Amino acid sequence: MINSKKLLTSLSAGICLMSALIAPSTQASVISVSPDTIVSVSADGDESSVGTVNSGPLxxxxxxxxxxxxxxxxxxRIATFFDFDLSYLTASDVNNNAFSAVFSIDFxxxxNTKNAMGVLLGEVESAWTDTAGSLPLYEWADLSTNQTTVVDDVKTATFDTYTxxxxxxxxxxxxGVSxxxxxxxxxxxxxxQGAGFDNAALVVNVPAPSTIAIFGLALVGLSLARKAKK
Incomplete structure (x- = not known):
C-alpha cells in the first residue's frame, strides 16, 4: 500500500519543480504582422485606384x-481598406488581462503643405475582398465605426510613426462579438490634400502562461509539503 505521506511529499516536490521550470519561460511574445490585404479605392465606384503623393507612385x-x-x-478621392489575419490568436490569448494590440503606421x-486635413482609422462594417466585383466601396469609409484620429493634421504633422x-x-x-x-x-x-503611409502593422502582446497561475501552482506544492510533514 502506498504511504500517503510519501505520496504527498512526491506530489509537492513535483509541483514545486514544475512551477520552477515554467517560470523562466513566462515571457510575453510580441508579434508584429503586416496587413493581409490592402485595397485603395476611389469615390467613383467599386474599382481599385492608384494614387500618388509628392514622393511618387505608391x-x-x-x-x-x-x-x-x-x-x-x-x-x-481615395480611401484605403486593409485587414489583418488574426488566425494565430485565440480567445484565451485576447482575454488575458495582459493582452494588448497596437496599430502602427509610418506617415x-x-x-501639399497648404491645406489642413486629418486622417482617421475606422472599423469596416461590410465584407470585401481584393477581387474585382467585391472590392470595398469608398462610401464605406464614412460608415465605418469607432473612428479614431491617426494624424490630426497632415499639413503640420511630422513624418513619423503613429500608433x-x-x-x-x-x-x-x-x-466573435463583431x-x-x-x-x-x-x-x-x-x-x-492627401497623405501617404507605409509599414502598417498590428503589434500584439500575447502573454505567456500567467505568472499568477504559476505562483498559485507553487503555493499548492508548498501546502502539500506542509501536510506531508504533519
Whole structure:
C-alpha cells in the first residue's frame, strides 16, 4: 500500500519543480504582422485606384488617403481598406488581462503643405475582398465605426510613426462579438490634400502562461509539503 505521506511529499516536490521550470519561460511574445490585404479605392465606384503623393507612385504595401475639394474629381478621392489575419490568436490569448494590440503606421508624405486635413482609422462594417466585383466601396469609409484620429493634421504633422491602441477591437473580433472586416484609412474633410503611409502593422502582446497561475501552482506544492510533514 502506498504511504500517503510519501505520496504527498512526491506530489509537492513535483509541483514545486514544475512551477520552477515554467517560470523562466513566462515571457510575453510580441508579434508584429503586416496587413493581409490592402485595397485603395476611389469615390467613383467599386474599382481599385492608384494614387500618388509628392514622393511618387505608391507601392502595393503603401496606404494612401486623398481628397479633392472639387467633387467632380471623384477618381482622386481615395480611401484605403486593409485587414489583418488574426488566425494565430485565440480567445484565451485576447482575454488575458495582459493582452494588448497596437496599430502602427509610418506617415511618409503629403500632396501639399497648404491645406489642413486629418486622417482617421475606422472599423469596416461590410465584407470585401481584393477581387474585382467585391472590392470595398469608398462610401464605406464614412460608415465605418469607432473612428479614431491617426494624424490630426497632415499639413503640420511630422513624418513619423503613429500608433493607436486597438486592443478592444481585436478582442471583439477574436471573441466573435463583431466581424473582422478590417480597417479603413480616410480623410476627415473634403479638401485638396492627401497623405501617404507605409509599414502598417498590428503589434500584439500575447502573454505567456500567467505568472499568477504559476505562483498559485507553487503555493499548492508548498501546502502539500506542509501536510506531508504533519
Amino acid at each position: 507601392s502595393s504595401s503603401e496606404l494612401i488617403v486623398r481628397e479633392r475639394k472639387n467633387t467632380s474629381q471623384e477618381s482622386l 511618409v508624405s503629403t500632396v 493607436l491602441d486597438v486592443t478592444s477591437t481585436i478582442q471583439d473580433w477574436v471573441n 466581424d473582422n472586416y478590417g480597417f479603413v484609412l480616410f480623410a476627415d474633410s473634403t479638401v485638396y
